[in-house]
Amino acid sequence: MARDPRGGRAAGPRPRVQSVALAVAAVFLLIGILGYIPGITTDYGGLRFAGHHSDAKLLGLFQVSILHNAVHLLFGLVGLVLARSVAGSRLFLAGGGAAYLALWLYGLAIEAVDPESGANILPINTNDNWLHLALGFGMLALGLLLSNQAGAGGRLDTPIDRP
Template sequence: MARDARGGRPAGSRPRVQVAALVVAGIFLLIGVLGYIPGVTTDYGELTFAGHHSEAKLLGVFQVSILHNAVHLLFGLAGLVLARTVGGARVFLAGGGATYLALWLYGLAIEAVDAESGANILPINEADNWLHLALGFGMLALGLLLSNSAGTGGRLDNPADRH
C-alpha cells in the first residue's frame, strides 16, 4: 500500500479527526437544508426570520427559524473548509463543541429567567437544549480525542529556540 511522503498513513486516506469533522459538517448542512423544507419542518407557515416566536419545528421536535437554519448551513460550510487540515478539523470539532455547550447554558438560562424576554433571540425549546448538550460533548470529545498522534507536528515550538 502506498504511503504519503512522510511515511505515515496510506496515501489518500485522512486522519479520523478530519473524517469526523467532514461528517459533522455534512450533518449540519443537511439539517440547515431540511429546516427550509415544508413537511420535514412542521408548521412551516409559522417560520419567522429570527426570535423565539417561530413555531416551526424541524422533524416536529426542534424549534427553528430562518436565521437558525442559516446558521446551521454556515456552520456546516465552515466545517467543510476547516476539515481540510487536521488542525482545522480539531478547531471545528472542539470549538464547535464548546460553542454548543455555551448554547446549552444559554438555553437553560433563558428558561430559568424568562423564555419570553428580549434576550431570547433564538428559537430554542427543551429538545434543542438536550440536543445542544449532546452535540457539545460529542463534538468536543471528537475534537480532543481523535488522531492524537497526527497533525500538529513535533514538539511544541519555543520561540527562544528559533535562529
C-alpha cells in the same frame, strides 16, 4: 504527510479526525437545508426570521427560524473549510463543542428567566437544549480525543533542524 510532485496531498487515508469533522459539517449542512423544507419542518407557515415567535419545528421537535437554519448552514460551511487540515478539524470539533455547551447554558438561562424574552433570538426550546448538550460533549470529545497520533503541526521544531 508526504506530498505528491504536483504539490497536492499524497494519496492515502485521511486522518480520522478529518473524516469525522467532514461528516459533522455535512450533517450541519443537511440540518440547515431540512429546516427550510415544508413537511420535514412542521408548522412551516409559522417560520419567522428570528425569535421565539417562530412556530416551525424541525422534525416536529426542534424549534427553528430562518436565522437558526442559516446558522446551521454557516456552521457546516465553516466545518467543511476547517476540515481541510488536522488542526482545523480539531478546532471545528473541539471549538464547536465548546460553543454548543455555551449555547446549552444560554438556553438554560433563557428557560429559567423567560422563554418568551427577546433574548431568545435563535429560537431555542427544551429539545434544542438537550441536543446542544449532547452535541457539545460529543464534538468536544471527538475533537480532543480522536487521532492523537496525528499532530496539529507536524513534528516538533528544534533549532538544529532550521535551514
